[in-house]
Amino acid sequence: MAAGTKDRIMDTTAQLFQRYGYTGTGLKQIVAAANAPFGSIYHHFPNGKVQLGEEVIRRSGEMYRDLFEAIYDASPDVVSATSNFFLGAAETLRQTDYADACPIETVALEVASTNEPLRKATADVFDSWIAAGTERLSEAGIPEAEARRLTIVFLSALEGAFVLCRASKTTEALEVAGTHMAETVRAALP
Amino acid sequence: MAAGTKDRIMDTTAQLFQRYGYTGTGLKQIVAAANAPFGSIYHHFPNGKVQLGEEVIRRSGEMYRDLFEAIYDASPDVVSATSNFFLGAAETLRQTDYADACPIETVALEVASTNEPLRKATADVFDSWIAAGTERLSEAGIPEAEARRLTIVFLSALEGAFVLCRASKTTEALEVAGTHMAETVRAALP
Numbered sequence: 001m002a003a004g005t006k007d008r009i010m011d012t013t014a015q016l017f018q019r020y021g022y023t024g025t026g027l028k029q030i031v032a033a034a035n036a037p038f039g040s041i042y043h044h045f046p047n048g049k050v051q052l053g054e055e056v057i058r059r060s061g062e063m064y065r066d067l068f069e070a071i072y073d074a075s076p077d078v079v080s081a082t083s084n085f086f087l088g089a090a091e092t093l094r095q096t097d098y099a100d101a102c103p104i105e106t107v108a109l110e111v112a113s114t115n116e117p118l119r120k121a122t123a124d125v126f127d128s129w130i131a132a133g134t135e136r137l138s139e140a141g142i143p144e145a146e147a148r149r150l151t152i153v154f155l156s157a158l159e160g161a162f163v164l165c166r167a168s169k170t171t172e173a174l175e176v177a178g179t180h181m182a183e184t185v186r187a188a189l190p
Numbered sequence: 191m192a193a194g195t196k197d198r199i200m201d202t203t204a205q206l207f208q209r210y211g212y213t214g215t216g217l218k219q220i221v222a223a224a225n226a227p228f229g230s231i232y233h234h235f236p237n238g239k240v241q242l243g244e245e246v247i248r249r250s251g252e253m254y255r256d257l258f259e260a261i262y263d264a265s266p267d268v269v270s271a272t273s274n275f276f277l278g279a280a281e282t283l284r285q286t287d288y289a290d291a292c293p294i295e296t297v298a299l300e301v302a303s304t305n306e307p308l309r310k311a312t313a314d315v316f317d318s319w320i321a322a323g324t325e326r327l328s329e330a331g332i333p334e335a336e337a338r339r340l341t342i343v344f345l346s347a348l349e350g351a352f353v354l355c356r357a358s359k360t361t362e363a364l365e366v367a368g369t370h371m372a373e374t375v376r377a378a379l380p
């Protein structure tokens with residue numbers, strides 16, 4: 001099996017999950033899009049689609065957290081970082097014809113009542129993002145309990161704005177929510 | 191065909207969409223759960239699943255807007271109404287083992303990049319909710335443009351909190367987002 005096949009399968013699957021969801025993405029579709037032999041799925045993911053799904057969810061979670069950290073590292077303060085995160089998400093949506101939003105959101109809703117290992121994977125990812133946001137806001141001087149609450153509101157507003165933006169094919173909700181969250185973070189600073 | 195079959199099919203479909211999504215809900219599953227003959231689907235929905243899906247999305251949108259209006263009618267002011275809406279949603283989630291959240295959210299994400307008539311139906315529903323919220327906040331004295339922005343933040347926070355709550359099987363995000371939104375509405379009142 002060529003080196004890189006596993007990564008290619010995971011990259012392809014992550015992209016298909018965003019567009020078609022977990023149920024709507026088939027293994028045949030994945031190997032075709034990844035230009036990989038069908039057997040390579042079971043070679044790399046012996047338990048099949050659920051194992052592939054779980055690894056993709058967890059890896060997408062890490063990559064999106066890295067993006068979050070990179071934007072906060074590159075911004076002069078947490079207020080502009082918050083604004084930049086929402087504006088960057090809006091720009092990505094426009095560039096991808098409103099397909100690439102949160103990498104795990106569609107799957108999270110699909111599996112919440114139907115697949116316990118995958119639900120747990122999405123919950124772990126959201127927890128890791130909440131921890132990352134709480135740390136950033138705490139470092140900026142906001143008390144930790146308040147930093148956690150603000151991060152939960154930030155993440156809720158972001159995930160919900162993604163739904164509205166993908167449905168409407170506009171970026172209004174991300175822009176409005178981003179402005180609100182940046183103002184909210186500014187008001188919470190000491 | 192017995193009177194009421196169409197309603198029963200639509201009620202059942204709405205519930206299955208919340209648990210399994212659009213792609214994960216099959217027509218055979220719908221007629222079995224609705225105790226309806228298979229032919230009744232095509233009798234009432236000649237264009238099949240897409241037509242049924244669109245009618246269910248639009249009717250769910252009206253029912254959820256009616257719930258929103260009822261909660262605002264029953265609350266003494268828009269601040270407590272906002273809080274009550276989030277707390278009611280949290281209670282419903284707990285009572286349904288974290289299955290019944292927004293009636294169209296999972297479907298909205300699934301169809302956004304794959305089915306234009308259904309995407310449009312979800313966009314129309316979100317627009318109607320934004321109009322209803324904007325009207326309530328305007329009536330409370332908030333200037334209309336600001337009322338619209340607040341409603342978009344409200345709806346974003348609600349939809350995103352549903353994702354976090356269903357994934358984590360806790361109601362923390364709805365409670366935190368509800369408190370934040372009630373405070374935000376209070377601060378915007380004249």
